[in-house]
Amino acid sequence: MQEPLVSIIIPTYNRAHLLGETLDSICSQTYQNWECIVVDDGSIDQTNALLDTYVSKDKRFCYYLRPSNIPKGANSCRNYGFDKCNGEFVNWFDSDDLMLPDNLQLKVDALRPELDFVIANSLNFDKDGNKSRPYLLDYDLSITPENFITGRIGWITNDALLRKESIKIRFNEYLRSGQEYNFFSRYLFYTTKGKYLKEDLCYRRIHKDSINQSTSLQLLIDNEIYLLQDLGYFASSKIIKRSLKRIIRFSYESKKSSSLRHIQLKVLRILRSYKKYKSIWYYSNWIILNTVSGKGYIFIKKAISKL
Secondary structure, three states: OOOOOEEEEEEEOOOHHHHHHHHHHHHOOOOOOEEEEEEEOOOOOOHHHHHHHHHHHOOOEEEEEOOOOOOOOHHHHHHHHHHHOOOOEEEEOOOOOEEOOOHHHHHHHHOOOOOOEEEEEEEEEOOOOOEEOOOOOOOOOOOOHHHHHOOOOOOOHHHEEEEHHHOOOOOOOOOOOOHHHHHHHHHHHHOOOEEEEEEEEEEEEOOOOOOOOOOOHHHHHHHHHHHHHHHHHHOOHHHHHHHHHHHHHHHHHOOOOOOHHHHHHHHHHHHHHOOOHHHHHHHHHHHHHHHHHOOOHHHHHHHHHOO
16 A cells, blocks of 8 residues: 655755755655655755755655745745645655654654644754753643644644645745744644644754744734734634734834834734724824833733723
8 A cells, every 4th residue: 555645845045054964854764755845945055956966866856946926935935835746745844954764654653534634843953962842732732723823832834744635725925934823823723633743753953044033023013913814704802802912012012113103003004904993092192102202001001901
């Protein structure tokens, strides 16, 4: 009986100095029926030459350049790779991280016919070889969109093996950070038929170029706004209220930012779209007082309390 094909999809940009180690970790998988699709976001290093070598040695590797007619960014590359993949199962992966040898085998074995996904664990590692756990999963909590959105449970893209037919959404190509959080927040509204695989199966490289080592308050506000927009009618009143609270708090913490006026306008627009007029009134008072004196936290508290 033919083992199911696993599609590993890797976006990359100027990571030739690290990507080879990632691809070697895929070559070393005990599970052999995989294809690895690398989508290049326009690298100007030696990525092309590196991938030519791997493709010529192993036809399971496929190398694509991101088409010029789609937006630049890792999410566009993830979506393009998904369009090209042929696997029954999909595992998005990052171009600087490492799979442990049993990664795919253990995930495939755990993905029973009644399940749509399995979630393993990752360990962070740095240039000195130090390892640490980036998060602690609470296996007693149910896998639900609410628990994921509120941060009570969590994982990174590397950890998840998904049944392809369960994937009804695409990565938001306009997000500059928080891509995984946005994707899985939405994915879980379509299916929660998954389980935790209590195994450390990936090493996640931490270095100065790592994505999301630091995220600006403006990006955090954008992430919350995009999440509300992307969830659409899935968003419960509880989720809407939580996101609006975070948006207001992040904007207050940005009160010394050079782009504060731009941030405040975004907040006012999103509050207006949800008809939170009492919050708008208090928030507007904060804008005025903050402009004059740099104070006014009482109005922020009031704006949040009226959501």
